Amino acid sequence: MTTFPKRIALLGSTGSIGRQTLDVVRQFPEQFQVVALAARSNVSLLAQQVAEFQPQLVTCFADTPEVEARARELLPQAVLGEQGLLEVATHPEADIVVAATSGLVGLKPTLAAIGARKAIALANKETLVMAGHLVMQAAQRAGVPILPIDSEHSAIWQCLRGEEQRDIARLFLTASGGPFRSATLEEIQGVTIAQALAHPTWHMGPKITIDSATLMNKGLEVIESRWLFGVPYERMEVVVHPESIIHSMVEFVDGSIKLQASLPSMHIPIMNALAYPQRLDRTGAEFIRELSWPTVANLHFEALDLPRFPCFRLALEAGRRGGTYPSVLVGADEEAVELFLAGKIRFVQIAEFIEEALERHTAIEQPDVTTTLETCAWARRMVRELWKKRA
Numbered sequence: 001m002t003t004f005p006k007r008i009a010l011l012g013s014t015g016s017i018g019r020q021t022l023d024v025v026r027q028f029p030e031q032f033q034v035v036a037l038a039a040r041s042n043v044s045l046l047a048q049q050v051a052e053f054q055p056q057l058v059t060c061f062a063d064t065p066e067v068e069a070r071a072r073e074l075l076p077q078a079v080l081g082e083q084g085l086l087e088v089a090t091h092p093e094a095d096i097v098v099a100a101t102s103g104l105v106g107l108k109p110t111l112a113a114i115g116a117r118k119a120i121a122l123a124n125k126e127t128l129v130m131a132g133h134l135v136m137q138a139a140q141r142a143g144v145p146i147l148p149i150d151s152e153h154s155a156i157w158q159c160l161r162g163e164e165q166r167d168i169a170r171l172f173l174t175a176s177g178g179p180f181r182s183a184t185l186e187e188i189q190g191v192t193i194a195q196a197l198a199h200p201t202w203h204m205g206p207k208i209t210i211d212s213a214t215l216m217n218k219g220l221e222v223i224e225s226r227w228l229f230g231v232p233y234e235r236m237e238v239v240v241h242p243e244s245i246i247h248s249m250v251e252f253v254d255g256s257i258k259l260q261a262s263l264p265s266m267h268i269p270i271m272n273a274l275a276y277p278q279r280l281d282r283t284g285a286e287f288i289r290e291l292s293w294p295t296v297a298n299l300h301f302e303a304l305d306l307p308r309f310p311c312f313r314l315a316l317e318a319g320r321r322g323g324t325y326p327s328v329l330v331g332a333d334e335e336a337v338e339l340f341l342a343g344k345i346r347f348v349q350i351a352e353f354i355e356e357a358l359e360r361h362t363a364i365e366q367p368d369v370t371t372t373l374e375t376c377a378w379a380r381r382m383v384r385e386l387w388k389k390r391a
């Protein structure tokens with residue numbers, strides 16, 4: 001029997017997942033309470049969240065002098081810098097840590113939270129991609145559950161409740177196909193930042209939105225699934241489903257397929273992870289819209305066209321090769337996406353730079369945390385150097 005209220009420490013409170021997590025807390029005040037918040041640069045929103053949710057601890061990464069000055073002014077009680085993330089992740093009053101920072105900064109606080117025996121509601125996929133072996137092993141040793149928030153993984157996790165591992169035949173991850181699903185190779189050459197940020201079905205932070213446009217996101221999600229569900233790569237498939245209503249499917253050995261569906265909303269996976277093993281009654285939760293039968297009657301599925309989306313292939317190759325390759329993938333992708341969003345490289349160069357970083361890498365097997373993070377940093381530097389050379 002779960003005891004409520006669950007006390008939440010939230011990493012990345014000002015982001016897309018962070019704000020939707022707070023919507024859930026606001027809607028279910030009997031069930032959840034916020035004890036600690038961490039953000040990076042959006043000080044004014046963080047200050048509003050502090051005023052509303054009254055956490056015991058607030059922290060701000062504040063990695064520029066301007067943000068630091070603003071944080072000192074608006075949130076004099078805040079812990080500043082990287083230490084803040086670790087303090088939030090290990091807050092003594094927290095039962096559950098929501099890991100919703102973007103990018104590779106999520107790894108250390110997630111491992112610290114596991115070490116402090118907190119349940120982990122995991123949105124940050126980069127953490128599992130680069131260090132799935134470390135995170136899953138640490139969680140198993142500590143007896144800590146990893147509760148997926150990523151919509152496909154929440155779907156698979158819900159389909160697997162009450163099932164046996166040995167009965168899983170295949171996982172089908174659905175992909176919206178992103179904004180360039182129907183674009184030709186030639187059209188993709190010239191796409192703009194605004195076009196790449198215009199995701200057809202989800203409103204998300206900029207990094208994951210670009211990853212969805214390159215299909216890197218789906219590659220990362222296949223690797224994430226391998227760690228979360230222990231299913232080998234050859235028994236996972238990606239199906240393009242432009243409406244993002246079926247969030248993923250599991251086929252069992254007897255030929256039966258289970259799937260999870262809802263209109264695209266991250267509130268449902270967040271509610272699932274936070275309330276686990278219970279479900280929350282959505283009555284009164286206006287942010288959840290009802291899925292109607294006419295909508296379900298008009299769903300589409302198509303095969304993934306690999307030549308137009310090389311990032312998907314690169315992710316799968318890196319996942320299969322293992323060792324430090326996934327860390328190169330994550331680091332190189334983070335740097336390349338930043339360069340693209342800064343207008344410094346073209347969309348198609350994201351894949352080119354990642355591929356070159358992977359080719360230049362000499363892998364290390366079974367990397368520890370230090371090697372993992374050093375490899376990511378190496379990959380970021382490599383992409384920056386490649387860009388400078390080309391520029």
Ligand SMILES: NC(=O)C1=CN([C@@H]2O[C@H](COP(=O)(O)OP(=O)(O)OC[C@H]3O[C@@H](n4cnc5c(N)ncnc54)[C@H](OP(=O)(O)O)[C@@H]3O)[C@@H](O)[C@H]2O)C=CC1
Binds near residue numbers: 011041043202
């Ligand atoms: N959005 C979605 O629907 C989904 C997201 N995910 C995953 O969840 C994670 C978050 O995504 P999303 O919410 O879209 O991203 P956003 O860019 O919207 O938000 C990122 C959050 O992380 C914070 N942050 C970034 N760096 C730091 C840092 N060094 N220290 C403290 N806080 C930091 C940001 O703070 P600030 O804003 O103050 O700078 C912000 O609160 C990603 O890994 C993504 O892949 C997975 C599935 C769906």
Ligand SMILES: CC(=O)[C@@H](O)[C@H](O)COP(=O)(O)O
Binds near residue numbers: 174
């Ligand atoms: C909401 C969510 O889980 C995202 O990861 C989503 O999957 C992105 O959409 P794509 O299917 O376009 O990658």
Ligand SMILES: [Mn+2]
Binds near residue numbers: 152221
């Ligand atoms: Mn997803």
